[in-house]
Amino acid sequence: MSDKATSIQKLKTKINTFIAERDWEKFHSPKNLSMSIAIEAAELMEKFQWLEGIESKKLTNKKKREIEEELADIAVYILNFCSLYNIDLSSAIERKLKINSKKYPVEHAKGNSRKYTELRLNP
Amino acid sequence: MSDKATSIQKLKTKINTFIAERDWEKFHSPKNLSMSIAIEAAELMEKFQWLEGIESKKLTNKKKREIEEELADIAVYILNFCSLYNIDLSSAIERKLKINSKKYPVEHAKGNSRKYTELRLNP
């Protein structure tokens, strides 16, 4: 599989099979899935806990491999959430990027990291 | 866009454009992206904070829309992470599912939620 050749739906199907074979859907309420995403997100953070931002960019092969596994764990729960509760992730992302484009118009947001609520107050 | 017709790479490219237009790559160290994923994951959790699992399954249209936005926020950071640090998410997921298949063999894991470290101890 590769990102170029793989549709979101194909990943969803692969994951659904994995979950269904283990009869795990019954544990996968939205509440539990949201907890699981947060737990895996914390495991990803742990890889960079004591590093400065610039240090965190130096990814050895071993570290990169670990990070790939953590990112995959989070993505698996997201895709499973979308499958079980009929969410089309691609269109959700497309819609969210449109919302963010309005919150963070290029002319105001360019090169700074201020939150949209503070963006126009501090030009 | 739809999950059936959209490749991971297409989403990555869309997100890259959004980030690059705002000159935001400089903030997106692995450390900061991992924090951002965790922050968005907590916003998703907040939607279910005081609900029981079964209650969390009742998604009104308004709630579903909010959840789609939160899931999209997390997915955007994950895809941006993968783009910036040359990670193929599809193959990472494929590899992780293989690892998990060994950790959680169907015959032991079916229908229970025990962690793999406890799976064989309590058959």
Place this chain on the structure above:
Amino acid sequence: MSDKATSIQKLKTKINTFIAERDWEKFHSPKNLSMSIAIEAAELMEKFQWLEGIESKKLTNKKKREIEEELADIAVYILNFCSLYNIDLSSAIERKLKINSKKYPVEHAKGNSRKYTELRLNP
């Protein structure tokens, strides 16, 4: 030590000694401490990941011991944060409870879990 006989300051001092002996203050920026609190919070959540609320109340001795350790981990980082950045936690809590009393007046909030932003809209 016991909660009845131990002041917050005494705990802070104990923790400061532990950190200073290891020369760890240099890693303890507010950013890193906030990440550390979130990481430990996720480890606490993991203990209840797949349980329903009511099931999570059944704390065996082993489980209770594990939970005490996770709660301690979070509290240690909070107290260390307060020490290093001159925050009086007792007065911060006192002030926050006053703010929350206004956000959640007893007559509106009693027995329901709605967020303050929705509290008066849905009486």
Place this chain on the structure above:
Amino acid sequence: MSDKATSIQKLKTKINTFIAERDWEKFHSPKNLSMSIAIEAAELMEKFQWLEGIESKKLTNKKKREIEEELADIAVYILNFCSLYNIDLSSAIERKLKINSKKYPVEHAKGNSRKYTELRLNP
């Protein structure tokens, strides 16, 4: 109130009263409290999301006030957790520091941030 003059028990009692007046104990299962701690921890992180470690140390008065509120939110949930499930936080912290002293002996841990699992492997 001040950290010097306030016992943990006194804070617990203050918080218990606040919760009981609102009849909120019924929502405060260990599962829900662990989620709540993680949600508040993420709000604290958000204050430092795009800053480097060193930048995060510059706390303006406004920022310090916000951080105090977030730290208080987390501490309130921890103390409420301990109250409801009969946990003495002081002795839990004392015990955890002893465990950590063995995991991170001064002679090995001094001045470095390696995890205990890697501490002796990379002296």
